[in-house]
Amino acid sequence: MSVRVGLAGTAPGFPEAAKTLLSNTQLRHNLRHATNVIRKKRERVVAEMPDWQDLRNTAHEIKNHVLRHLDTYLEQFEMACVRAGGHVHWARDADEANRIIVGLIQERGHKEVIKVKTMTSDEIQLNTALQSAGITPYETDLADLIVQLGGDQPSHIVVPALHRNRMEIRKLFLEKMGLESLGDRPEDLTEAARQYLRERFLRVKTGISGANFAIAETGSICVVESEGNARMCTTLPEMLITLVGIEKIIPKFRDLEVFLQLLPRSATGERMNPYNSIWTGVTPGSGPQAFHVVLLDNGRTKILTDRESRATLDCIRCGACLNACPVYRQTGGHAYGSIYSGPIGAILTPQLQSMEHSQTLPYASSLCGACYEVCPVKIDIPEILLRLRNRIVSNGDAPLSERIAMKSAAVALSGPRLLRIAHAAARLGQIPFKKGGAIRSLPGMLAGWTEVRDLSAIPKQSFRDWWKERERAKAK
């Protein structure tokens, strides 16, 4: 089995990727604007819920319970789905999932698919697999369409084209949709997309969707969205294939009550999503007459085995932690080298795929805790980041310079005698870098710090020396 998360394996480390992105002022402007708007909206609609914390706790408990009994619920889901006329396929990894999906489409001789709302398909790079099998995928979620037309990577898990502004989108549409002219008002852009998509909705015979929730009790799938394109994709085609990460299971239909309150408020700051689609198997004479669910593992069962970071799988992909994160708000999603970005990406990606490729991610956080505070299912992201950092260090994968610095600090702090020697050494060590009362430039690991900040020079007398002097004076 080989686990892949989009293109993550080939991405540069977070600090390097971030450095490049930080110099893009347009991107940073778009980011700040977009995240601020969603953040404010979220705050407003969360504040009107007196039982918000209870809902969070309940969601946390439900998810916890599911993960402890995932095997049971998955089988229950399969049985219920099959009973309702659906087919269920189990995929261990990305390649297997792609093979299953491509096979189903080829069996019918279809050459095109319409897709909607599935990050998981980006995780397994389904579009690449489809294209190499001669099948053309059309993204129908507006933001996904923008990303696809631009040959781009998503930069946000809810608003994948967050890094693009209206002007850029207009240019892209003009170019890629072969239009003669196009206005730049939101109405103009959505109208162009509508024309482009409608024609495909009516023509294409296979739809591919993701799932927000898969309900074990009934075998139903639930997808929430704002545009109605998912409704089109899941009702118009002859065949519907739904790709579901195995952690998306919830036990009962009535559990939706909790999640459908939490998700839209956290994701887009709406009280309810404009479109909530729930379907169960096949309904004769209405909607797709062939329905397949592909249940994807791709590293998830491995995460499940670690009790302390298992909660990573609770995520309902609302994106609230991204909008709240001071790091994400500066760099955007591309710095994370994975389709999963922001705080959740920083814990999910390195667990899904081998740590070597992504061990800079758990350090891409100031541990400010804003993510934990907004997370609707109460994932203690900082705690999991710390766990992953510790794993990197224990595996001996931390940089040598850091290991030496940390060891030296540990020795210096091992007792008051060595500490005083270290204090004296620090005072001596700063001399070559001191200018007036400040340190303006430092070498090596600390060079980044002094690029934009001074460091105050170390005072002549430490607190402990002052204290001792005072005690001596008192004793006299």
Add this chain to the structure above:
Amino acid sequence: MRISLFVTCYNDLLFPETGKAVVAILERLGHEVDFPIAQTCCGQMHYNTGYQSDALTLMRRFVSVFREAEVVCVPSSSCVAMMRDHYLKLAAQASTPGLEADVKTLLPRIYEFSELLTDKLGVEDIGAFFPHEVVLHVSCHALRSLRLGDKPARLLRKVRGLTLVEPADGEDCCGFGGTFSVKNADVSAAILAAKIQGLLATGAEVCTAVDNSCLMHIGGALQRQRTAMRTLHLAEILATSQ
């Protein structure tokens, strides 16, 4: 009351004035202050960077030094957050007999400086005089871990002559994050730039906080940009008098 001061390792070396201010205030309020000289560090930097076994050693030292203390005062919310959020778990993982029990009984006796004044000692007005416009930076640990709420602001409002102003986006992180500011120096600097903008827009003369770590970070940029705003720990403002 006999109050044991855990000054924290970086205040000890870099910000001794904060420690002196805490001593002055507590003594002014009639308490006896003790500084156990064997103390070093709470282990936060090691813990947060992934060096848990080193953090455990430092925690052991902290616990053995302060085990008998009546009350421990810590002028740093992030160090108190380290203790409250991680000590019990760290102790449970270590197989040292009695350590977990010691941590459990010690934790309720540990107070962050502003918490100690408002919650334990029940004072807000300590007769300080500081005729300046001051902006309060709310540090992340004070806000989300310790949930200090308006405790620092309440203390500042009682200072004679002081005008307290509010920054925009006051609850946003300053981008320090300990070794984060070294390992991700560029991102940290970008976060800091946004923070500084909000602080400077208030026009305040002084930026204060309950953590010198954030203030060192913020102050470093203020100084580099040659702004008129300076940074001062809350304790140093409260220690002033007419």
